[in-house]
Amino acid sequence: MKNIKRPQRRSKQRQTILDELKKLTTHPTAVEMYEIVRETLPNISLGTVYRNLEMLAANGNIVKLKFGTSARFDGNSSRHYHVRCIHCGEVNDIDELPEDFVKQDFDKLGGYKIVGCKVEFVGICPTCSEKNINEVSQV
Amino acid sequence: MKNIKRPQRRSKQRQTILDELKKLTTHPTAVEMYEIVRETLPNISLGTVYRNLEMLAANGNIVKLKFGTSARFDGNSSRHYHVRCIHCGEVNDIDELPEDFVKQDFDKLGGYKIVGCKVEFVGICPTCSEKNINEVSQV
DNA sequence: ATCAATAATAGTAACTGTTACTATTATAAG
DNA sequence: CTTATAATAGTAACAGTTACTATTATTGAT
Ligand SMILES: [Mn+2]
Ligand SMILES: [Mn+2]
Ligand SMILES: [Zn+2]
Ligand SMILES: [Zn+2]
Numbered sequence: 001m002k003n004i005k006r007p008q009r010r011s012k013q014r015q016t017i018l019d020e021l022k023k024l025t026t027h028p029t030a031v032e033m034y035e036i037v038r039e040t041l042p043n044i045s046l047g048t049v050y051r052n053l054e055m056l057a058a059n060g061n062i063v064k065l066k067f068g069t070s071a072r073f074d075g076n077s078s079r080h081y082h083v084r085c086i087h088c089g090e091v092n093d094i095d096e097l098p099e100d101f102v103k104q105d106f107d108k109l110g111g112y113k114i115v116g117c118k119v120e121f122v123g124i125c126p127t128c129s130e131k132n133i134n135e136v137s138q139v
Numbered sequence: 140m141k142n143i144k145r146p147q148r149r150s151k152q153r154q155t156i157l158d159e160l161k162k163l164t165t166h167p168t169a170v171e172m173y174e175i176v177r178e179t180l181p182n183i184s185l186g187t188v189y190r191n192l193e194m195l196a197a198n199g200n201i202v203k204l205k206f207g208t209s210a211r212f213d214g215n216s217s218r219h220y221h222v223r224c225i226h227c228g229e230v231n232d233i234d235e236l237p238e239d240f241v242k243q244d245f246d247k248l249g250g251y252k253i254v255g256c257k258v259e260f261v262g263i264c265p266t267c268s269e270k271n272i273n274e275v276s277q278v
Numbered sequence: 279a280t281c282a283a284t285a286a287t288a289g290t291a292a293c294t295g296t297t298a299c300t301a302t303t304a305t306a307a308g
Numbered sequence: 309c310t311t312a313t314a315a316t317a318g319t320a321a322c323a324g325t326t327a328c329t330a331t332t333a334t335t336g337a338t
């Protein structure tokens with residue numbers, strides 16, 4: 001349960017992180033983003049990258065994915081889905097769900113042999129909807 | 140990328156972990172499972188709980204969920220889905236998807252006000268499907 | 279039932295990704 | 309320009325998980 005605060009000023013660190021992530025179609029980790037942004041801002045710190053990626057995700061500018069051991073970030077915040085390879089961990093986009101999705105009878109998608117599917121709804125539980133909370137358990 | 144090995148012998152530690160998890164409708168963390176199993180086996184170690192939960196998940200006996208900061212485990216391995224509260228982190232089951240799921244126009248599910256939905260397909264990428272691999276990037 | 283081979287364990291150290299802390303710098307309002 | 313303070317760089321601390329090692333338990337063979 002951490003309190004992610006809204007940005008109140010602009011910084012070229014945050015802007016660069018956002019710009020660089022938006023250029024990518026991959027789903028980099030924080031460390032991968034750090035390496036990319038350092039080409040523009042050689043003195044940026046890894047902590048700054050983590051803090052801003054969280055901020056941007058909490059604000060809906062980007063999306064945080066929790067697939068592997070480390071989180072991955074997606075500059076494409078419009079609605080789409082993902083496949084992850086169970087062996088190498090590679091993550092690819094799936095733009096549209098199969099029409100028979102509810103029946104769960106797909107065996108191939110985006111070239112992948114599909115072996116499973118996880119759906120995670122994110123929402124506000126009845127108890128929390130009464131309180132007015134700024135905190136977030138997890139982005 | 141870790142190599143999760145198949146169990147070759149039975150142990151009452153692993154059996155107890157599985158039995159106790161199957162009794163629950165909640166989605167406990169490894170530490171929560173540790174505390175539960177210790178009531179039956181007071182000398183079990185936390186490492187054993189982690190190792191066996193991974194094994195059981197890799198074998199499809201249970202399901203590993205990666206929502207919050209720590210992984211959660213689900214003794215119900217039959218097809219169903221989850222809602223997570225963005226504020227308190229509570230996880231609940233959603234047994235059936237709404238029929239209009241593909242259109243993504245739901246605003247309430249299981250009492251939760253829905254603000255998002257993530258779909259993660261798990262599969263084998265074209266490159267890995269050629270090789271014959273035992274390793275797994277992530278359960 | 280005893281034995282031998284070795285899988286699995288308990289206990290703990292090490293590791294990894296992430297978050298917190300603090301002095302310094304940059305932003306933006308007045 | 310000045311001033312208040314948000315945001316930063318650099319680093320320490322932390323949490324969850326995984327690896328290591330000596331010991332114990334399981335299983336198949338005798
Ligand atoms: Mn994507
Ligand atoms: Mn469940
Ligand atoms: Zn692959
Ligand atoms: Zn809640």
